[in-house]
Each structure stands twice: as structure tokens, then as C-alpha cells.
Amino acid sequence: MAFLTNPWTLLVLGGICEMGWALGFKYVRSDAPWWQHAAVLAVLAASMALLWMAMKSLPAGTAYAVWTGIGALGVATLGILVFNEPATHMRLFFLALILVGIIGLKAVSGET
Known part of the structure; x- marks a missing residue:
């Protein structure tokens, strides 16, 4: 289970969750069922929590740039x-x- 405590793993999972809430904001209509809105908010909360956990071990600028880069890409x-x-x-x-930037930040981070 050490895999799930690796800050880079947490960061990638957070970036994937960021994709989920960003797409949810765009495609969940205002008249959609309540549970769709709740799902978007849950994915948003998960994304933020994973970023927060990764930032405990990674520099804030690196973590934030990679997190937003994964989401945007x-x-x-x-x-x-x-x-x-x-x-x-x-x-x-x-x-x-953007992809080169993400890979480059990982390469120079010194973290495994």
C-alpha cells in the first residue's frame, strides 16, 4: 500500500479527479438530478484533498503546476x-x- 502514499501517485490521482470535476462543471446541467451535482462536488473535494496530501511532501509550486497540468491536459x-x-x-x-512540463517537473523533483 506504499504506492497509495507516494506523493506523486497522490498528485496524479488528484489531477485525474480534477479532470472529473472540470468536466462535471461543463456537462452537468443546472436541472440535472441532485446526485450528479453531489458527485461533481465529491470529486472536487477528492481532488483538493489529494493535492493537499501531495503538497505535504512536494514543493507547492511543483505540486500545483503538475496538478493543474494534468487536469488541463x-x-x-x-x-x-x-x-x-x-x-x-x-x-x-x-x-x-504541458506534457513536457509535467514530465520535466517530475524528472527534476528528486522524488521517486
Whole structure:
């Protein structure tokens, strides 16, 4: 279970949860059933809690940049693949830069 206490694992899981609440904000309509709104809020709370736990071991700037980067990259990728959002060359290039930034911050963090 040490895997679930690794700050990078917590950070990646938090970033994935960030994707969930961001998509929920966009696609759960105001007249949706109460449980859909509750699910979005639960995923939002989980995302924040996982970021908070990761920040106990990682520098705040690194953790926040990676957390938001995972969320932004994931939401944009799902938007392209699932929701038919535009996939221009420049958009893909800048999404790739976000990915390079995430990998780079992990590489220079000194954490395992």
C-alpha cells in the first residue's frame, strides 16, 4: 500500500479527479438530478484533498503546476477525443508542451 502514499501517485490521482470535476462543471446541467451535482462536488473535494496530501511532501509550486497540468491536459484531450473539440496543430503543440512540463517537473523533483 506504499504506492497509495507516494506523493506523486497522490498528485496524479488528484489531477485525474480534477479532470472529473472540470468536466462535471461543463456537462452537468443546472436541472440535472441532485446526485450528479453531489458527485461533481465529491470529486472536487477528492481532488483538493489529494493535492493537499501531495503538497505535504512536494514543493507547492511543483505540486500545483503538475496538478493543474494534468487536469488541463486531460480535459483538453478528452474534449478532442470525446466531445469533438478542435485539434489544430498549434493546440496539440501547446498541449504537448504541458506534457513536457509535467514530465520535466517530475524528472527534476528528486522524488521517486
